[in-house]
Amino acid sequence: MIAAIPRGRVSSYGEVADRVGLPRRARLVARVLRETPDEAALPWFRVLRADGRIAFPPGSRGFREQVRRLAAEGVLVQGGRVDLARHGWERDLDGFLWGPAAFEPPGASKARKRAAARR
DNA sequence: AGAGTGACTGCAG
DNA sequence: ACTGCAGCCACTC
Numbered sequence: 001m002i003a004a005i006p007r008g009r010v011s012s013y014g015e016v017a018d019r020v021g022l023p024r025r026a027r028l029v030a031r032v033l034r035e036t037p038d039e040a041a042l043p044w045f046r047v048l049r050a051d052g053r054i055a056f057p058p059g060s061r062g063f064r065e066q067v068r069r070l071a072a073e074g075v076l077v078q079g080g081r082v083d084l085a086r087h088g089w090e091r092d093l094d095g096f097l098w099g100p101a102a103f104e105p106p107g108a109s110k111a112r113k114r115a116a117a118r119r
Numbered sequence: 120a121g122a123g124t125g126a127c128t129g130c131a132g
Numbered sequence: 133a134c135t136g137c138a139g140c141c142a143c144t145c
Contacts, residue, residue: 012127012128013126013127013128014127014128017127024127024128024139024140024141025127025140025141025142026127026128026140026141027125027126027127027128027140027141027142028127028141028142029126029127030125030126030127031125031126031141031142031143033126034125034126044126047126048126049126049127049128050127050128050129051128054126055126055127056126062126066126
């Protein structure tokens with residue numbers, strides 16, 4: 001299930017559990033990830049907490065590594081968290097509303113809405 | 120059996 | 133938006 005998370009998208013422990021038919025088993029997903037060797041080459045870094053925050057302690061080695069890997073595929077982490085409305089699996093709001101416009105600078109969305117309101 | 124632990128969640132303040 | 137806290141499940145001691 002984790003291997004199926006598309007590049008540039010993220011999911012959560014709970015969502016992964018749900019998708020494999022194991023509701024309320026978020027902690028089990030976390031355990032599996034912890035026990036999985038790096039050689040498995042799973043995109044573990046695409047799994048976040050339900051609110052979009054990185055599960056590792058801020059500043060820890062795992063935390064920094066996760067930020068680095070996410071950034072490498074265009075997923076910005078700010079204040080330790082990812083915008084799920086933008087990068088969440090199956091809830092790619094920008095993609096749905098505006099097409100695969102990819103990445104815009106902060107505030108671009110607001111500015112666009114203001115412009116639309118003026119018309 | 121009972122208490123403690125954690126790459127988690129949802130909700131109340 | 134942030135912090136606690138109870139609830140949760142699968143172990144471990």
